[in-house]
Every structure is written in structure tokens, then in C-alpha cells.
Amino acid sequence: MKRTMWSILLLAGGFAASAASEYRLAGDAENDISVLVPSGSLKVARFQGIRPQKAFSLCQDVFTPRQMENGAPAAEWKLLESGNGKVVLATTLQERISGVDLNGVSCTKTYEFLREIPEIRVTLHFRNDSGKRRYVFCGVRNELSLRPGAHEAVYPPAAIGTYPVSSGMFLDYYSQPAPWVSTPVEGWIAQLNPGLRQGVVFLPEWDSLGMLYSAKGNTAGFTVDGGYLAPGAEFSFRYVIRPLKGLDGITTANGMFAASIRPHAGNSVRLALLPYEDGELSGTIRIVDGDRKLLTQTPVKLSLRKGKIETVNLKQRAPSGHTAVLFSGTMNGRAFATEQYCENGFRMQSLPACGFAPRFLRAAPEKRRLKIISGTAERAARKRQAVCLFGLYTNFNRFERILKDWKIDTYSVTSPGMKEIPPASTLDEYSVMIVGNAFLSSLEVCMQRIRSFVENGGILIVTGGPSAFGTGGYEKNPILKELLPLESVPFDLRPAAGKDRIDSGVAITGTGIRSGKEPYVYWMHRLVKLRPSAEVLWKAGGEPLLVKGSFGKGRVLCFLGSPLGDPKDGKTPYWDSAEYENAMRGVIERAEKEVK
């Protein structure tokens, strides 16, 4: 019955869409916003006094990283409803647009204009009508251009503070193309023309997985990971778009205000606040040095009026090194906290080329846990094939020889976002997944899939290296915490024989390794804490090296060795050892039998 209704609505929408291609969402002296059909995006000619030279486009759909990168075809939307500041669109997603993961999933998109705030509210709703297990990964991107020909600045709230990705020329000059996806530390992303002091900010629900932006600063948006969608299951999320007017930069944005913190006049810091509601703000601005030692602080108490910019100047002698400005407090009883990295105001534009300041790394807050809906329909039979998420030096672990008769699909783990990950819908066809010294930031994009893969009976092999376990920050990720049979700590990758014998190795002993044929390891993750259920299969120098655990129906193998080192002790490093290959093959085969 529901499906019939849906089809009727779509049909009606189709007739409506054929009549016109633009539907007015808002039209008055201050606002002129239309919804375009069939692209489903917004055409903004005026938004609360922001007047671009030429109307710009917002909210283009993104369903796969590949689509985002390569400009694959966009979804075609049909009108369901229009009027009273609301436009509702619908589509049924196809594989060529959204990949196999959303093939056959019905989707509605609702735009609402709320003049009193003001904001544009967008709600996306998915329903799995495909009859098969599906996976929601989607997003929106925007090409904001208030002055055509000039790059507008994108302000992603990144780990070392918020800074504009505005200088296409500089980034092109100094760096590889910037990542499409990064993990945000706050739940917003903005596009702004700092010269005009105009732009927009996107505030998604904190289901958002990542921010996406281009190096040239003209495309920005966000992605959402909705997890698996069983047949008939539904998922929805919402985001709002608010105007930024009067700010020449942005450090934070939330439901209450947007704010910019910038060095000012050489010896002070200026906080500028754009309130989205009337109210009382009470907080503190603190400036800390590179060791997070407090340099100065000042209380801030402001009576804010919606839309009226307030500024606070904080005098501060120019510090000799890097600083961070911390701003926290409450507004109308709701808490906020943010921080801004400053580099003496010299190269604020060009952080990629300046000395990195790890002490200012801010971790992304733990996101609201998604409800995992593990669909069961039509699960594929597992084949002798493996998927390898290939991190630095993974080739030294020789999986192509260990799994020599297997088909191995290899994906490079670029930091911080993998561009080609296997579709979640086909993951269960693989028996083994290798996570080889993978950057956590890259894994995050597919963490839900990895969890589901193991839970459903897959074998996950996690190998050590500079970006893995403790040195990779794996302990910070709740899903890895749940999956792995051990806990690691930062700086756990150490010389196996101790720091004074860095070129000497330690023999590997354990299941499948013959006495007298022991391979050697030179650097390994030490200091790990095993979970009660962990089974140690190999050891090196008395410490665990290969640890097995279970999760759901699957198995997890953690190889704590790393192919680092320059052996000078005449021993055979494990990456040159047939014994290691054979023993590892045996361990995997046994795990395979266990999960069958």
C-alpha cells in the first residue's frame, strides 16, 4: 500500500516537474531562492541580503566518493509538493548515480524556508524499497560564488583550528590536491567571501561523518554515513543553511551564533560574533601557547541581538611561537566551545607549508552513534577473495604470497579519505579484509562497513606500522575499540630489541613457526593490553605479536609487527621469510574454518 502511494506521488511529481523547472522557495526583497528540477539543487539569487553577482547553486547531491570526484551523473528529482515556503522532491536512486549501495532506494528531499531565523532547512529521507540490503552514504556539495571568477573561501573546522582554504594558487603551488573528505572537529562547514564579508554556513545534524571541500576553495559540503539499510528500513537526516553576513572569517558556528577569531592589529585578537537569536552570552576567551600554557584570558559577557555583529578585542603581546585561542561558555543556557590556531598571523593562509603544531591537534568529538540496521536479505556467499586496504609498507607483509590463490582487491588508503572503497553491499562476498597500517582518518569513511563485515562472519586482519594501533590512534575509535582484541596506547611502536639495539631483531615464535626457522621482527607495537578473550598466536621477545579475537560471527587477527628497520644482525626479517608466509597462511586458514 505504502509503495503504491509512493508511486502515485512520484507520478504526480513527474507531471508537475514537466510543467516548470524552477519552484520558488522564498521571494521577497531580501530573499530570492528557487528549487531547480530535475537537478534538485537550490538557486540562490538573494539570501537575507547576500546578493551574488550571479545566482549560485547549493545542495547538489553526492552519493559516492567516485561521483564526487569524477562528476558522475546526478540524480533526477521530481516535484511532489510546492508552496508556502516548502518544496518536496522525490527520486528513486539508480546504480549509475549512487552506486550499488543505494540502488533502488527511494529518497525524498524537503526544502523549507524559515524566514524568522532565517534559514533554509533541508531534510533527506531514504526508504529501502529495493528488497535488498543497502547502505546509506550520501552528501551535498555546493559551489558558492558571490563574485564569479574569484575563489570563495571554504572554512572547514579542521583539527588544527579553522582556517580558510581560499588560496587556490597557493595550495596548487605547494601541495597535492587537497582531500575531498576530512573529519570535522565541529559540526559545520562554511563558505565565505572574506572581502565581501558574506557567505553561508551549513549546520548538519551531528550524524555527519565528514566535511568535503576542494583545494580551490570553491566546492564544499559534507557527507553522511547512515549505515546499512535493511529492506523496508528508513533513514533521514536534516541540515540547515544560514547566512553569514558581516564576518571576515569563521572559527565556529552553532545553532546560536557564528563567530570569527582572528589576529588583529598585530597585538590583539578580535572575536566577532553573529548571533542567530537574541540572548545572553557568558564565556571566556583564553590564549594559550604551544605548550597550552595560559598566556592571558578575559571573561566575555554580551547581550546579543539577532543579526547584530558584536566584537571583542583582547590585547595580547605578540607571542614568539604558535598560539591557540580558546573560546567557551554558554548562551541562553546552552554550552559551546571552540578553538582557533594562530601562527603569529604570518602564514595563517598557508598552513600546509608551515611547521606543523601537533600540540594543537583537536580530536573530533565522538559522534552520535548511528543505529546499525544489519539487513539479512540476500547475503552473498563468501568467496576466496580478500579486500586489502593498503597502507604504507603493506606490501612488505606479503599477502599476495600468503593468499596466493586468492583474488585480492587492493585499495590505496590515502589520507584522509579513501576514494574507492568496495561498495558495502558487496563486502560480504569477501572472506578476508586486510587493514594494512591504515590511517584512522581514512578508515573512518568505511568503519561501519568493516564492523558489519566482521560481525557477519568475515576475517579482519589488522597489521602494524606507523599509522596503526597506538601510533595510529586506533584506541580512539569506538568501533575499533569494540572490534580489536587488544587496547593500544600512543607511541607503542618501538624497536623490538630495545632502543639501544635498534638494528637487531627478535625471533618470532608461535603457531605454525618451526624452531630454528624463526623469522625476526625489528619494530613492533608493544605495551598493548589484551582483552580477556584475546588469544595470542605468536610472540616476539615474550610479548604478543599475533593476537586473535572474535566479533559477532567473524574473527579479528592483529599482527603487531611492522616491517620497519634496517637489519644488521644477519637474521631473516619476517618480510623476507617463507616461514612467516606459511605460518600466516595457516593461521588464516584456521580462522576461515572457524567462521564457516
Place this chain on the structure above:
Amino acid sequence: MMKTGILALFFLFLLNLHAEMAVVRVLPDKINYRLKENAVISVTLANRSPSEDGAELFLFDKWDLEQEKLIVRQSVHLAGKTERTFRIPWNSGEVRYGHEVRAVLKKDGREIAAKSEFFNVINEWWRVNIGITPSVVAGTEQGDRLCAWYGFRPYHTPFSRFYHNSWGDSPIGPFATYFTNTTPWNMAFSTFGVYYDPSIKENETWYAESEARTYGDFRKDTALSRKWGVHRTMFTISCATNEPGFELARKHPQFFLKDAKGDFQYHDPVDPLGLSRKGKPYGAGWSYLKPDFTNREVWKFSMDTLIEGLKHLGQDGVYFDGAYRCEDGYDFEGNLLRGKYDFDETNHALSAYINQRLRSFRPDLYFWVNNGAGGSYRNILSNPASGALWELGNFHQDPHHPLNLWSSIKESAVNARNQLWETKYREDVKSNILHIGYSNYPTGVWYVGPSAAKWAQKGLKFTNFKPSRQFWCINSHLAAIMAAVCGHPYGEGMAYRPFTQMMTRYSDFYWNEDVRLVRKAFRKFNLDSLRDVWWEDFVYTRSAPDHKDYYIHLLNAPDTLRHSFSTIRETKEAKGVEISSRIFKDAGRLRAWAIQPYGLDSAVLEPAVRSITPKKVDGELVFTLPPFRYYTLLVIREITK
């Protein structure tokens, strides 16, 4: 008087275009000679009439302002509609710095054609260092004029920075932009990236990017540079990149800085699969790892490998794209290095070590270092054969940056010069060579040349460049600022040519060891102008045995407040600008000249020199300058003997 001069020049230009006998070009076989070096000057003459014609050729060596010596005088006869090149041997002699060879054709005692070329005679080649990317550009206004007027053939600017591919066939070599230094600007040559590896064969591709392919290519470039008297410095940067760099980090992870978790500090995202690929090397470029310079093993490794590279690739110096230095980070045990080590002290010791190792290997190596004008890197500058680079790019040219004002660029240049020239580490720092470089342009635009396919990939066409005249206006202002701080330009763009040409010819006035800054110049000189003219920070002096020079650099302030790539219109001329002074007691012992680079519409593409006679007004000597659009160098010479 001035109008007469312009008319005379224009007349000369018309003569050159329409005379039956013409000087096509004058070409020294090097842009930089050592003292007393045997040289060959090629003079190409043309007879454009249908019948045989003859004239008398005079070839002069000129230096300073009015010094000259006849090299040769000979009769020449050419058949109708022919060109002929005369190869004239010459010895460079002992007069250091800028020279000009001027070919003059006379008929019946009357000058009918003339043309010059400019070069330096100096053993310390680094003092006349110019690093403008070689280019003669077809499809741009200047490139077309150079090709048409000077008989140049256009050649590609370096999409491939391997110069034997880009300017190897050019008949004019480095004279297109007057560059004297080529540095393969490439991460691949980083000590911690692809250093010299004897296991790699001469013609084996060891790096995928177009800028570097084989050691054979590298050697060809070196040979080509040397042929033209151009020197080469080896690029190095304190980072590990590409397969060798990451392999080094695999073998010696303790050499590299860690982040707050213990992972390597990555500069940019890297493709691990690409790095592991065999046979088709992956250029990770700026995706690199940072060495830990608190580790003494790293010091030794870096110098061992750098010296090995210098030995095998035959370079004249080293360019440190950023001094090797300690940076924030952790060691593998989680120790925060800044707390554990005194960075300033360690960096100071490190730069002393670098200096000692490299100078022991070859004492005449030239070092230049990005952003190294003092501080804890001062030991690198402790030899006169060293220099510092001020990186002009970044925010100064970023259209979004609030500080991209012309005045900000000017002030920054002054600060950069003063940081080096007036360093508080004068007891250590023995160099005043300030390179100014990395001027940036929007993507693809500096790579001008007839590579339409490459442009098309970027969505650019030839027509994209015409409206901006290859940034003639903004480049001229930038070059004027570089000249005014006695900088050594290092950048890209044909539009710098008038300035690099002038700085080559008059290098003595910019880069002589004895040039000194005149502090508080406003106490000695006054300026009267209806336009904003910058000059107070740009007054220098030099004493010679028989005279004392003052060099006053005058910059016409741009019409636009901000540096903008969209500026097309040229700045309005400054007219009637006067410099006055009361410091000169005897006007009779005074000479003055105004030297100006050629302009976009100039009839002759050579510096223009005009003698100026000061007027005495109310006890002041007043020097009235000819009109100028961007820049004039006023030389006031007081005869002391």
C-alpha cells in the same frame, strides 16, 4: 632635451627596421664570464635590400656609465637579402660586473644601426645571480616582439624543467631573461628523497614527474648550463618523499618526526599503493615526512648523501629550500622535542656542521637558503658565497589576503633586505645576497609558451594571456621592488626581462660588495612629485678610489592599492619628478644619470640611460628625472679625485 632623446631613440629604431643594413642580434657565447676569459661574440647582420651593400662594423665593450673600448672595427659586405654572422674573438678582461657589447654599423661615418647585449664578467658568479625561469614566449606580446625584432626563436618554457629540452635549441640561451642560475626546483633532489644512487643507471627513469627523469638528463642540463656560463645549484629540502624517501623512513623510522600519537608527521596525504609500485615510480611530491634534526645521525646522513649527489651530478652550489632545522614534534618514545632540546642552539650547531661539511668538500660552493637571513641558521651565511631567499609569494600575492597591498609588499621587501643587510649577527653573516623569488601566478599561467595542449587541459587559451599582457603591469611593479632592495630576482615571467636586463648591465650598482644602504636618506635628499613615489628606503652609496656614487631607486607607486592579477591597465607615468639635495658642495664635480628599463611600448628593448644636469635652486641641487612608469635608477656621481 628629453624629448630630443626619445626622438633620437625612435629614429634609431626606425633606422633598424628600415635600414638596408641592420644588426639582427649581438650574442656573447656566455652570460657570465670569468675574468680574463677568452670569449666569442657573434654579431648577426642583415642586408635587407635586394642588392649587395656594405658598411663598417664597430663592436664596443662598454661598462660603467660611459666607459668603452673598441673590440673590433671592420668592413662588412653582404649580398642582397642575406644574413651573416661574424664570430669575433674577445677576452673578457679584468673589469668586474656588468658589461655591454654594442654593435654599431656606420656608413659614411653615420650610424645606421646598432644593437647591444648584456652580460657579466666576474669570478664570484653568485653576486650576479638571477634565477628567472628561461623563456621566450610566443603568443604573448613581449615574446612575439622579441622573436620578431631580435631574430629569436620561441621555445617552450619548462613544462619540463630539464632545460636541454626547453632551451637547448635556442639560439639565444639565457639572454631571453638573463638568468645566470638554474636550480632544478624539485623535491626529487631532496637529500631525504631521491639522492644520488649509484645503482640507478645513467638513462634509467628514476622519477616519474616530467621535471626529472634520468641522471643522463641531469648531466645534459648541467653541460648546457655550463656552456652558456650559467651555474647550477642543487635543490634540497629537509623532507623525505617519493619511494626512496619513504623507504628511508621504513629503514630508519627514528630519523623522522612523529605526531602526537607516534605516527610520522605527514605534510600532505600520500598514496601508499603508489609508493609501493615497482617500475613506475610515483612522485609523492610535497607529501613528505619531516626529518628529526635533533638526531645527530640525521645530520651525518643528510650531508653524506648531499655530498654524494654533488660529486656525481656536478653542481656549483646548494639551494636549501628552507634551512635544515628542528621542528615541533615528538621522537618515537613520545618525547616532545622542543622541551628536550634547545632548538636555537641545535639549529645553530647544525648550520655550522652543514657549512663545515660542504665547505670541506668544495670551498667555492654557493649556498642559498630559503628564509635563512640570520637567526640560528646564520652559519650557513658565514661565507661570502652564500645568500638568502625571501619568498615573495604567499599572502602578498593572494587575492584574498587582507595584506596583499602593494605597500605591504614593498615594506616586506625592505624588511627582508634589512634582516640580511643589517643583521644583528653581522659577526657571523658575511653575505648580503638577497634572492627574491617564488612570485606566484594563478595556476598554469606562469607556464606560458606555445604548449597549447597543456593549456587546453587547464582550460586556458592564448587569449587568456593577451588581456593581461602577461601581467606586465604587476610584474613591473614587483620587479621594481626587487631592484630597489638590490634583490636577485628568482621567479617566472617574461615581464621581468627589462629589469633583469638592466640589473645585468648595471650589476655593479646593485650587487657590488661595496654598495651600502644610506640610512635616513630623507636627511640627505628630498623628493618633489605630484604622484606617490617610493624612494626613501632605497638609497645606497658606494665609494670608489676616485668617486663616490649615490644610487637612488625611484618607484612609481601603483595605481591600484592591491596586488591583483586582474590589473590590465598600465600605471600612469610619473612626470616631472625631482630629487633635490644640499649635500653636494661642488656641482662642477658632479655627474648624474637616470637609468630606466624598457617599457611595454618601448621602441628599443634595452635600458635607456640619460645624463642629467642638475640645476641649482635656492642653494639646492635639483635633479629632474625623465618621466617613468615603474622605475628609475638615479646615479649621482661625485668625483673625489
